[in-house]
Amino acid sequence: QVQLQESGPGLVKPSQTLSLTCTVSGGSISSGSYYWSWIRQPAGKGLEWIGRIYTSGSTNYNPSLKSRVTISVDTSKNQFSLKLSSVTAADTAVYYCARETWDGGYDSWFDPWGQGTLVTVSS
Amino acid sequence: SYVLTQPPSVSVAPGKTARITCGGNNIGSKSVHWYQQKPGQAPVLVIYYDSDRPSGIPERFSGSNSGNTATLTISRVEAGDEADYYCQVWDSSSDLHVFGTGTKVTVL
Numbered sequence: 001q002v003q004l005q006e007s008g009p010g011l012v013k014p015s016q017t018l019s020l021t022c023t024v025s026g027g028s029i030s031s032g033s034y035y036w037s038w039i040r041q042p043a044g045k046g047l048e049w050i051g052r053i054y055t056s057g058s059t060n061y062n063p064s065l066k067s068r069v070t071i072s073v074d075t076s077k078n079q080f081s082l083k084l085s086s087v088t089a090a091d092t093a094v095y096y097c098a099r100e101t102w103d104g105g106y107d108s109w110f111d112p113w114g115q116g117t118l119v120t121v122s123s
Numbered sequence: 124s125y126v127l128t129q130p131p132s133v134s135v136a137p138g139k140t141a142r143i144t145c146g147g148n149n150i151g152s153k154s155v156h157w158y159q160q161k162p163g164q165a166p167v168l169v170i171y172y173d174s175d176r177p178s179g180i181p182e183r184f185s186g187s188n189s190g191n192t193a194t195l196t197i198s199r200v201e202a203g204d205e206a207d208y209y210c211q212v213w214d215s216s217s218d219l220h221v222f223g224t225g226t227k228v229t230v231l
Contacts, residue, residue: 046225047209048222060219063124107213108213109171110158111168112167
């Protein structure tokens with residue numbers, strides 16, 4: 001079955017760019033009707049969707065983060081990546097990657113998820 | 124933007140039924156998906172398309188959606204069901220996934 005694994009620095013300085021990669025195993029990132037998403041969760045708080053990418057390269061971003069987010073895909077490595085610029089302490093969170101099953105219309109859901117990686121923004 | 128409201132907590136005795144609501148404006152016109160998140164773990168999909176169960180999810184988990192409220196029902200609750208539960212929809216007016224505020228289920 002498909003598994004996802006996040007990787008990247010656990011500590012980022014304020015005003016710098018957070019960069020994470022999600023490696024997909026057990027299946028091709030290019031197959032099927034899937035988007036590939038990033039979601040984050042501050043400690044003790046709820047889930048916030050950051051954005052997603054289709055293997056064609058088409059992206060959608062959360063409007064609240066859009067000016068700072070870039071999601072890209074590398075099909076040759078079966079990976080997709082997140083860049084979040086100009087980070088502040090408010091960006092400290094566990095970051096999850098997830099496969100998003102899309103029904104071709106307006107509906108999609110997240111399954112499976114990566115285990116998550118904690119990113120702390122601090123000097 | 125679209126808002127999904129859940130009760131912060133629900134308490135239930137073992138063997139009883141837990142009902143977790145997710146309120147949103149005309150949510151019955153959308154498809155609702157539900158996730159279970161145990162402490163220190165990633166969320167797991169337990170219901171999609173309002174009431175469908177992924178393989179491996181017990182039949183004790185069921186869902187419904189109508190009007191302004193979607194509901195996740197857990198029958199014959201077990202200690203292992205203690206977790207946070209989140210609802211989720213796609214807000215097509217904003218091209219945005221929205222998660223509910225989350226409900227902590229405590230098994231007494």
